[in-house]
Every structure is written in C-alpha cells, then in structure tokens.
Amino acid sequence: MIRLRDSNIGPxxxxxFAIVVIWYVASFGMNRAWVMDQAARAGExxxxxxxxxxxxxxxxxxxxxxxxxxxxxxxxxxDKKITSKRSLVYHGFITLQATFWGFALGIxxxxxxxxxxxxxxxxxxxxxxxxxxxxxxxxxxxAPMIVVLTNAMGADSLMVPKAIIAxxxxxxxxxxxxxxxxxxxxxxxxxxxxxxxxxxxQVFWKLRxxxxxxxxxxxxxxxxxxxxxxxxxxxxxxxxxxxxxxxxLIGSQFGNPMIMWSALFAAAILAAMLIWVVTGIExxxxxxxxxxxx
Amino acid sequence: MTDNRAARFLLPFAFGVAVIxxxxxxxxxxxxxxxxxxxxxxxxxxxxxSGDILLVDWLQTVVRGALNGLWIGTSAGVVTAxxxxxxxxxxxxxxxxxxxxxxxxxxxxxxxxxxxxxxxWHSKAAVVTVMVFFPILVxxxxxxxxxxxxxxxxxxxxxxxxxxxLAKLRLxxxxxxxxxxxxxxxxxxxxxxxxxxxxxxxxxxxxxxISTEVGRLGIDMVWAEIAVAALSGTALYGAVTLIExxxxxxxxxxxxxxxN
Numbered sequence: 001m002i003r004l005r006d007s008n009i010g011p012x013x014x015x016x017f018a019i020v021v022i023w024y025v026a027s028f029g030m031n032r033a034w035v036m037d038q039a040a041r042a043g044e045x046x047x048x049x050x051x052x053x054x055x056x057x058x059x060x061x062x063x064x065x066x067x068x069x070x071x072x073x074x075x076x077x078x079d080k081k082i083t084s085k086r087s088l089v090y091h092g093f094i095t096l097q098a099t100f101w102g103f104a105l106g107i108x109x110x111x112x113x114x115x116x117x118x119x120x121x122x123x124x125x126x127x128x129x130x131x132x133x134x135x136x137x138x139x140x141x142x143a144p145m146i147v148v149l150t151n152a153m154g155a156d157s158l159m160v161p162k163a164i165i166a167x168x169x170x171x172x173x174x175x176x177x178x179x180x181x182x183x184x185x186x187x188x189x190x191x192x193x194x195x196x197x198x199x200x201x202q203v204f205w206k207l208r209x210x211x212x213x214x215x216x217x218x219x220x221x222x223x224x225x226x227x228x229x230x231x232x233x234x235x236x237x238x239x240x241x242x243x244x245x246x247x248x249l250i251g252s253q254f255g256n257p258m259i260m261w262s263a264l265f266a267a268a269i270l271a272a273m274l275i276w277v278v279t280g281i282e283x284x285x286x287x288x289x290x291x292x293x294x
Numbered sequence: 295m296t297d298n299r300a301a302r303f304l305l306p307f308a309f310g311v312a313v314i315x316x317x318x319x320x321x322x323x324x325x326x327x328x329x330x331x332x333x334x335x336x337x338x339x340x341x342x343x344s345g346d347i348l349l350v351d352w353l354q355t356v357v358r359g360a361l362n363g364l365w366i367g368t369s370a371g372v373v374t375a376x377x378x379x380x381x382x383x384x385x386x387x388x389x390x391x392x393x394x395x396x397x398x399x400x401x402x403x404x405x406x407x408x409x410x411x412x413x414x415w416h417s418k419a420a421v422v423t424v425m426v427f428f429p430i431l432v433x434x435x436x437x438x439x440x441x442x443x444x445x446x447x448x449x450x451x452x453x454x455x456x457x458x459x460l461a462k463l464r465l466x467x468x469x470x471x472x473x474x475x476x477x478x479x480x481x482x483x484x485x486x487x488x489x490x491x492x493x494x495x496x497x498x499x500x501x502x503x504i505s506t507e508v509g510r511l512g513i514d515m516v517w518a519e520i521a522v523a524a525l526s527g528t529a530l531y532g533a534v535t536l537i538e539x540x541x542x543x544x545x546x547x548x549x550x551x552x553x554n
Contacts, residue, residue, distance in 0.1 A: 008386045008390055010387075011383050011384070011386040011387030011388075012386075012387050012390050012391060013387075014383075014387050015384070015387035015388050015391050016391065019391075062409075122305060125302055125305040125306065126305040126306050126308075126309045127306075127309070129306040130306060130309060132531075133524075133528050135481055136480070136481050136524075136527040136528045136530070137520075137523065137524040137527050137528070138484040138485045138488050138523050138527055139485065140485055140488045140489050140492075140501070141484075141500065141504060141519060141520045141523040141524075142520055144504060144505070144508045144516065145516060145517065145520065148329075148330060148331075148508070148513065149330065149331060152330045152331075222397075225397045225398075225399075232399050232401060232402065233401055236489060236492045236493075237492050237501075237504065237505055237508075244402075245402075248402060248405045249405070249492070249493070251405060252405035252408065252409070252493045257406070257409060260402075260405045260406050260409070261406070263402065264402040264403065264406070267398070267399045267402050268398045268399070268402075271399055272394070272398070275397055
C-alpha cells in the first residue's frame with residue numbers, strides 16, 4: 001500500500017493546486033461559447049475581462065468553476081435545514097444509511113462465505129468461481145429486479161433493495177481477504193497446535209481467526225467504498241426520490257449542472273469520510289492487536 | 295491432477311445448473327407470477343424470441359459504450375502513468391491523489407458526461423473512460439516501480455537507454471499490475487456504460503431496455519437483458535484473464551506446474 005508520507009505533502013499540494021488551475025482554465029474555455037453567443041445577440045464584442053467575468057458565474061455552466069461548486073456545496077450542506085428536500089445532508093444521510101446496512105450485510109456474507117470456503121474444500125471449488133462471476137455481472141442491470149423481488153417479499157421501503165445492491169458489491173473484497181487471512185497460518189503454526197492436541201474448532205478460533213484479522217481490516221476500506229458506489233447506483237434505476245444518486249438523476253432531468261456537481265462532490269466527500277473512519281478503526285485495531293500488524 | 299481439474303470445472307458447473315433447476319421448480323410449484331420472477335425457461339424463450347433486439351442493445355452498450363471506453367481509458371491511464379513516472383516529483387504528488395480518486399464513487403460523473411457528450415454512445419464511452427482511468431493509472435504506476443536495482447543495473451551495463459529499459463524491462467515487469475487494473479476496469483466498464491444510459495439514451499441499449507421493460511412489466515425481457523449483461527461481463531473478464539495468461543506467462547502466479 002502506498003501511504004501518504006510527510007515528504008509527499010509538498011508534491012500533493014502542488015498537484016491539487018495545478019488541478020484547480022486547470023479546472024479554472026477549462027471552465028473559462030468551455031463556458032466562453034455561451035458568453036460570446038449572448039454578446040453577439042446583443043451586438044457587442046466583450047473584452048477579455050468581461051468574458052472572464054461572464055464565464056465564472058453562470059447559472060447553467062457547461063463546467064462550473066471550482067468556487068461555484070464550493071459555494072453550492074456550502075449552501076446545500078450548511079444553509080439548508082437538514083429536513084429540507086434541497087439539503088445535501090438530508091440526501092447524503094439517506095445514501096449513508098443504505099451504505100451502512102449494505103456494508104454490514106456485505107461483511108456478514110463475506111465472512112460467512114470465507115469460513116465455509118476455508119473449512120470445506122468442495123465448497124471452495126464450487127463457490128469461489130461463482131463469487132468471482134457475481135462481480136463480473138453488472139449489478140446495475142440486476143438492480144430493478146432486486147427492487148421487484150424485495151417488494152414482492154414485503155419490503156415497503158427502498159432501503160432494503162439499496163442495501164442488498166450495496167452488499168452485492170462490498171461482500172467480495174471481504175471474502176477474498178478473509179480467505180487469504182484464514183489460510184495465512186503456516187504449516188509450522190498448524191503443526192504446533194496439532195502437538196497441543198487442539199481440535200479443529202480450537203485451531204479455527206485460536207489460530208485462524210486471530211491471524212485473519214489484519215486482512216479483514218485491510219479489506220474494509222475497499223468494501224466501504226464499494227458499498228457507497230452500490231448505494232448510489234442502487235438509487236438510479238429504482239425510482240428513488242431521495243439520496244445522492246436520486247439527486248444526480250434530478251439534476252440530469254432538469255438540466256441543472258449545479259445539482260449534478262454538488263451531488264457528485266457530496267458523494268466524494270462522503271466517501272472520503274467513510275474511508276477516513278474505516279482507516280481509523282483499522283489503526284485502532286492494529287494497535288489493540290500489538291501494533292504494526294496491519 | 296486430472297480429476298482435480300475435472301472437479302474444478304464440474305463442481306461450479308453443477309452448482310450453476312442446480313441453482314437454475316431449483317429456480318425453475320420454485321417458480322412452477324408456487325406459481326409465481328411472471329411479473330415478479332419469470333422461470334429460467336421463460337427467460338430462455340424471451341432470449342430466443344427477441345434475439346435481434348438483444349443484439350442491437352448489446353452492440354450499443356457493450357461494444358460501442360463499454361469497449362470503446364475501456365480501450366480509451368486504459369491507453370490514457372498507461373500513457374499518463376509512463377509520463378508521470380519520469381518525474382519523481384509528479385509521481386509523489388499524483389499517486390496519493392489518484393489513489394484517493396480511485397476510491398471515490400466516480401459513477402457520479404455519468405449525468406455530467408451525458409450533458410457534455412449527448413445521449414448516444416459517446417457519453418457512455420466517456421463515463422467508462424473516466425471510471426477506468428484511475429485504477430489503470432494507479433496500478434501501472436505501482437508496476438513501473440516493480441523492478442529491482444540489480445535488474446536496472448543489468449540494463450545499464452547493456453548501455454540501454456530510457457526507452458529500451460522501459461520497453462524491455464519495466465513495462466513487462468509492470469504487466470501483472472496493469473492486468474490487475476484491467477480486471478477491475480473490465481467489471482467497471484459495463485456498470486459505467488449501463489448507468490450512463492439511465493441518465494439518457496437513444497431508444498436502444500441495455501440500460502434503456504431494462505428501464506422501459508420494467509415500466510411495461512416485460513420482466514422476462516428484463517431478465518433476458520440481465521442474462522446477456524452477465525454473459526458479456528463474464529466473457530470480458532475471461533478475455534482479460536486469457537490475454538494476461540499469454541502476456542505474463544513468466545509470472546509465478548501463472549506458472550501452475552504443480553499446485554498443491
């Protein structure tokens with residue numbers, strides 16, 4: 001894994017700064033056509049400074065400038081009541097709920113399958129290929145059917161199908177890491193336990209399970225990011241009216257780029273926060289297990 | 295060894311057949327309405343009955359949208375990685391940023407791409423390009439670092455220049471990493487292409503068909519599209535794995551002479 005070291009802060013800040021500069025230049029270039037068009041209709045020829053001013057604060061820009069996205073975000077997060085349908089916190093929270101339940105379900109399914117696969121060789125041969133195939137099937141195609149089926153089984157809210165879609169994407173990293181982790185004890189360690197006369201379940205609980213924990217925590221970061229993608233994707237074809245994915249859909253239908261961009265960045269910030277929290281848990285767990293393991 | 299290989303194929307195959315058989319039996323014994331869950335036989339009938347529609351949708355979504363985006367995004371990612379790799383400062387700055395972006399829900403750019411590039415396949419390919427770019431970039435950068443001092447010194451003693459070292463040592467050494475990225479990319483590509491269709495599409499494409507047929511309660515047709523999507527996804531992943539086996543035949547993970 002590549003870690004963000006102190007020595008990287010300079011280069012990273014330079015790169016981020018460069019991205020913002022490129023973004024400003026691009027939004028000037030892409031929004032200029034509209035300004036020129038308006039001016040031509042009014043029979044004027046705008047100078048450079050007027051063009052610049054005209055491209056930076058349009059209501060429906062082709063590419064909104066960074067400060068426009070920032071202020072739209074600030075407005076959506078802090079200036080709207082959380083209960084308002086226009087608050088990004090409200091939509092973000094709904095997506096977060098589905099992400100959380102999908103993440104929890106994904107962990108349970110991932111660990112459960114991993115245990116079955118590690119304990120039973122036939123299950124390993126049978127289930128592992130299907131686990132891989134499940135991830136090559138585009139889950140967006142399945143999404144509407146998951147809604148229909150959960151509806152038929154009596155789920156009355158969209159939370160259930162969204163969580164299932166999120167779990168569908170997030171169980172896989174957990175499964176792969178747990179299989180690796182549960183099989184990580186080497187022959188020497190297994191032999192030692194055999195000389196102790198340990199039973200199969202003792203080997204599992206006292207050796208395999210603890211050995212797998214660093215692998216487990218390492219997989220959580222990928223799983224939580226996948227879960228958020230699942231929750232957002234799950235809102236698109238399911239007719240959701242609330243949530244960040246639904247917000248993107250609304251922005252698209254009304255042709256309002258500001259809604260799309262603020263929802264996109266809200267989703268990015270939510271992902272960053274989730275990964276940050278999971279990394280914190282991972283570090284705390286590594287410390288509790290004697291440090292440095294993960 | 296031989297029956298091991300047979301088991302490797304037969305067990306998962308039997309499992310798949312069993313699932314389909316149980317599905318068929320459950321649907322017919324509980325007489326589940328077709329509007330909720332059609333039986334596999336009904337889905338097969340839909341596939342046979344509307345092969346031409348499925349083909350048009352497949353060409354639109356998989357070939358024009360996903361595959362175009364996949365190759366554009368992959369080449370852009372590899373070329374960018376090679377360009378960045380020459381400058382230590384850029385690499386140290388961009389790698390953490392790219393790693394971070396790769397973890398973000400990039401599918402969210404779909405509505406923006408549809409706004410920029412219109413309803414047809416160009417916007418779908420654009421979404422796939424952006425989604426694929428970051429995993430490829432990150433993996434290629436990591437792969438280009440994967441040569442050790444000894445190997446590079448050997449190239450130096452051959453008086454190989456930068457491009458020769460790149461072509462003969464560093465790119466081949468990076469291939470296992472690039473293919474890891476490609477495997478992630480292959481699964482993302484179909485998701486991206488279908489998601490973008492939910493934000494607007496011409497009257498063809500798998501995402502378009504799925505959403506309209508759900509509205510018309512043509513659930514068997516939806517499942518037919520899902521079957522095609524599933525097969526395409528698996529085939530794409532399988533193709534990447536096969537090419538990987540050919541390209542990185544020297545890598546320990548591919549040399550399965552005697553697996554335990």
